[in-house]
Amino acid sequence: MFCIKCGKDLPEGAVFCPFCGQKQSAPAETPAAAAPASEGADYAQPINRSPIKKARYNILCIIGLVIGAIALLFSYIPYTLFAVLSILAGIAAVIVAAIGVVRCNRTNENGRIHGVLGIVFGAMAIIFVIIDIL
Numbered sequence: 001m002f003c004i005k006c007g008k009d010l011p012e013g014a015v016f017c018p019f020c021g022q023k024q025s026a027p028a029e030t031p032a033a034a035a036p037a038s039e040g041a042d043y044a045q046p047i048n049r050s051p052i053k054k055a056r057y058n059i060l061c062i063i064g065l066v067i068g069a070i071a072l073l074f075s076y077i078p079y080t081l082f083a084v085l086s087i088l089a090g091i092a093a094v095i096v097a098a099i100g101v102v103r104c105n106r107t108n109e110n111g112r113i114h115g116v117l118g119i120v121f122g123a124m125a126i127i128f129v130i131i132d133i134l
């Protein structure tokens, strides 16, 4: 064989040319043989890694929604006791649901829509009672 750079005669299978130091291009066996194995491994991993993560549900959002719904229900009952309970429940619903929504935004948990509904229900209950009083 001959050096790929200077063309001098080299011993068969020489890796480097003893005259100019040029590395001789290796017979393409090693990279070609290694490729299929690693390629198969690369294909298998992303499939196994596909996100099966079960998103958690934020409990505060649903609690806020339930309290908000109760507050809204109470706001329709024409007794002072229920008006007071409705305002208290409405305030509690807004606070609890707001905390739930903030947590959802921070941790990417589910339930944000229920928390927003809880805030709306709670606020509506407070507004309805205030309108009744006025």
Ligand SMILES: [Zn+2]
Binding pocket: 003, 004, 005, 006, 007, 008, 017, 018, 019, 020, 021, 022
């Ligand atoms: Zn050479």
